[in-house]
Amino acid sequence: MGFYSFLYLFNALISGYVYDYQTKEPLIGCNIYLENTTYGTTTNKEGYYLLQVPEGNYTIIFSYVGYSEEKREISFKKNEILKLNVYLKRSSLTLKEVLVESRKSAITKEVGISKQVITPKEFKTFPQLFSSDFFRSLQVLPGVLMATDFSSALYVRGGGSDQNLILLDGINIYNPHHLGGFLGTLPTEIVKQADFYTGGFPAEYGQKLSSVLDITLKEGNKFKRNTNFEINNLLTKIIFEGPLLKEKSSYIFAFRRSYFDKFLKIFKINFPYYFWETFFKANYEIGQRGKVFYTNFLTYDNFNFPEVNIVFRWGNYLSSLSALYSLSPKLFFKSFLTFSNYYYYINFYKNLVFVDNWIKELSLKSDFYYYFSQNHTLKFGLEGKLKSFYYNTKIIGGIKYDILGSPKDLAFYLSERSDFKKFIVEMGLRQENSFTSYYTERWYHPLDFRLSLKYFLSELANLKLSAGSYSQLLCALLPEFQPIPFLYVWIPTFGPYSPQKAYHYIFGFETFFFENINFSLEPYYKYYPLIYEYNEMCDPFTIEGTILKKGKAKAYGFDILIKKEAGNFLAYLTYSYCWAKNYFDKFSYHPFYDRRHNFNLVLFLPFFFKSNLSLKFAFYTGTPYTEVLSRYRYFFYKYIIDDWRYFWFEELAEKNKARYPHYHRLDLSWEKEVKRFKIRIDIFNLYNQKNFLFYYYDYTYEPPIRKIFYQLPIIPSLSIEYVF
Template structure:
């Protein structure tokens, strides 16, 4: 509380002292839609005074000398806005700028967003992707923000079947994934093949691979904040996408102005329909048991020029549901009826309300209230009803059992943040965060007969955690060449009753106007974990838990050194090297890792963990071009990750890849080839992931005694011997799968017409070369059919995506 009081006192002083200056502030928006334009350049002509817009499109130019100026605003793809302004001493001028879209062929030079990011940002390892860049990567069925992020340096995928992000040695549970600032705990559909985010609604995906600033905490891997568009403020418009297995639609429009209140809204939804297609063509005789759906709502209401309320909602579910029944009769008229099935929904539900208050031109306050719920509810049931007829009597025998697994997370979050642009050298940010989380992880067995119900609950873990945090940060332009960002975050976890201090430091040195060095260091703690097998190659869901009271907080230090060069042709060249140290990671204990029975699945407890240490280091190269007819990027990663657990010592985890090369490109083909034809491609080549090889097989004889006093009193004992065949494995993850290679190609024919609707048709070709990429190996022991003797162990690869073609259509209305 003392820390919070100091921060509140600091911002009271800021508010009092922030009034005595002349400022020009306002918003820059797209004239056609009213959507805010991020990273636009706003400056006073023939001076060095200017600013860049933030993600809300807001800018402020402080300490403007009295006089007459010409104000200019520019962004690539838009006409340059020019406006005359006169400003007096201690005057604050609010100007709202609308930029008109245009195709400029060099008539006037406009600034690109990448240029603004290069000049303004101190953080290393940060990339913001807009919708056009997300759609650059050919997608499985449809474009996906997670699949695009996997093509960046430092980011790995677990497999073709997963869109989860492994970032610089960190696992997906160490990433903070947000939608409009709201935490999303399971951001995947279909076991990870799709992400939960509808790309058509996305304005920007803000990704930090490491070294993130003080406002972010609670995770030690990476940060991804997906920001949805605000909605069209000028008219009602819509768009849609129809593919082979799913469809999605988006509608947006204005809230008419009344009594000074106005706004906009956006609604999007998506659903798979393989289940409906199979049901239609089979006329109900067959069913596909799975589908997913989601929808998003965003509403903005402006309560005058200084206040805005934003409501954001997401709801998505995966549903696996099937049932079967059977009925038999005997000659005596008795019947047996049995029914079994699975009812398995899982998904996310979020709500968020943000109040933005422009306290003064150079002070912006945001208060954020959110709820996030993740539900995993698995229910397998079996019901058997038997009827016997004996003479004139009817005997009933009913038996049923249910197996239930549940994991429910309820997250309630309150945040407030204040950004103060003190002058042209200092921007101070501070805030307070409170997060209350209820965890409920359980496993239940229910057995029911005619007169008895037996319930067993071998797993019932419930806890309530609270995370409190306060932070302050100063972004300081020391000189024209040196920029410094220092932050301090204080985190409190209620089960530990301890304050964790997390310093964050960043520095940037501009060698020239287009060349700079960057350095970042920070400490990060995490207070929640997942109870998943660290060696599984395919993960359908995550089982979340709060950090137990008797376990120390996981902690990681990030150290990053980088070099950037932004060429006159708007090409970004980036080189970064990093080192990450992890302490007190919790790895789920497994069964016997050295011996496995053939065809037998090892049971794994949910609440027993190894205290694990780890470290990761690497070198990353990125060349990115985001303007012109030829766009894309090339990324290379050299990385090593090592984990330590008591039974295995130091080893490379399953997600470790030493070398990865990614190439992503989009080309607008010339008209002499074809009108309005765009082609994109994505190439990935990497070294193989680690696995634990099987080195042989061993026979083991075991003795079992049956009968006698233990089983049948008075009966003689019977001794049985049986053979158990076991695989012997080598040192953990001492082998590697063959190298990975995949080429995907997408072709889009744009601006076609059907009646009054404009649409684009596309074809996506996955794994063009049909390269066999192994997910894992299947093993069996060769048996001589004539003698029954068992011989050598054989293995065969279980491969990932084969050659596939998908097609679809995008349309506007």
């Protein structure tokens, strides 16, 4: 049967949106199928679905985990186009429902390899540090490597933290962390869903080498107003949501403020740091075919220590106006107009060291989804960006770095998906075009390909293959190891530097066994023919040609996920093996995030007195570091005082050849609801394991004594949440 003859069979079409009955929030990934047939689909991130079927009488079923199943009797006539919006009611989740939904999830035709669909309800059950932290929770996922207790930054399958594309309702966020990564900028309660690609991401995403985190935020309750207030040891959080125009428009607002600066004074500790953040989102429905959204997100961190003349400020300003519209049942359209501004400012000892850096980005992106047939979908779109960079460093004595650039980017992508009886193929191309006039005028035109294949061994098992090339037009000036990574200094590709490049090759196997246990295995290989590293020995007088070192890298390994759900019980086990190495000039080394073995176990289970208990155990191989072999004195004559002086210098071993001891810790969380109150106790590092952060030498002794700077000790926290 030819392709067009095949299309002729599908002579009726049904489309629409699926919503939560209580809030009118779109439901992402809802299963929709015709009873006793093979016809089915799922909703996209906007809750939209489209299904093409032959004429006849059917029972159409809408099914979503945690919601009551909805059935409708429908009669399709030839060439009929039917619009049907459905509202699902929440229900208590039984073991049987979980098993059924697990099977359906296993056989949904999601071709994306290395993709985790993240729901905040699940991650909120994990033990936390002071407050629900969305980014820190991601560190338990397979393929994600943790650097230190002080950082919620993501290191994915041997890639650096600057190689991740993080989108917040379509807005590119350049530094999603507070206090150098100690806490993430996003409260879990405002997240609706996130798609996390640890590799092999499709052509609609670009300009990063390792991973994509695409976060969709809640829209707010369209029927009634809700307020959520939480206070704990060091943070206060409040969330408002409700209708603007009932059933047509809604909003959600969130505010968080730390009080490290106030709380620690009780213990006579002066720590003059605080942060605050605000989030606002509103939406308006355009008939039954579209919506418009406005999103605004502000973060501000301040560390001001006047006693020692240190001023350190950084933050983000994000804003977007977006729209989605169903131009026809077969053509779906999304567009984003976004603005992102990340900045930081440092002043040590009244301009002894002065740093001012910012990156601004104005972006317009449009995506089109065309459904040729039930088994054939085309995605295409374009993305234009106007960027502005400023990096200014002054050190008293004459050293000065000054980089100012305004690159312009325009990207096109095309992706096609074909569904067959036993397998799915998705192919894509992405063309980047970038112009910069800093240093010299230059155009860049990297062309990248994407290919994914999914083969169904059975209804409950499948194989996946993926290959692709990826380009990155930005570079972060990060020292090779920052124990507490405060700075993300972004500069564009310019002058003698070409875009960074990476290739991903991934194989995957996924199945369900014992009815409700999900198992997945993904070996991978990544090759980087071109990466950059900050040159700490760059010449300040020829900074344009020496600030970056060119190199290569490769990483390989495999990830395992075993997940079991049964009623209110959840077990989450992940293991990742990762080998990563960077090659620069005539030497090579393993980066500090090269942890060979990474094991996480999370248990969430009902406890006494209608409460819940959560445990998280982590074990990681120690990070690489460079040993100090010896030290020596360098003497010089100082004419002003007519005397000799000296400096101490350290002789180092080969870079990152040694490793710190293994890392392990156990976290615990207990939670109980009492009417409108929710009481939560979290204990971080329950048995107070002394994990190494780094070694340092005390030179007041002769010979010097090597000492240890440890990571976080046991930290209990109490949170009280009130909902009204």
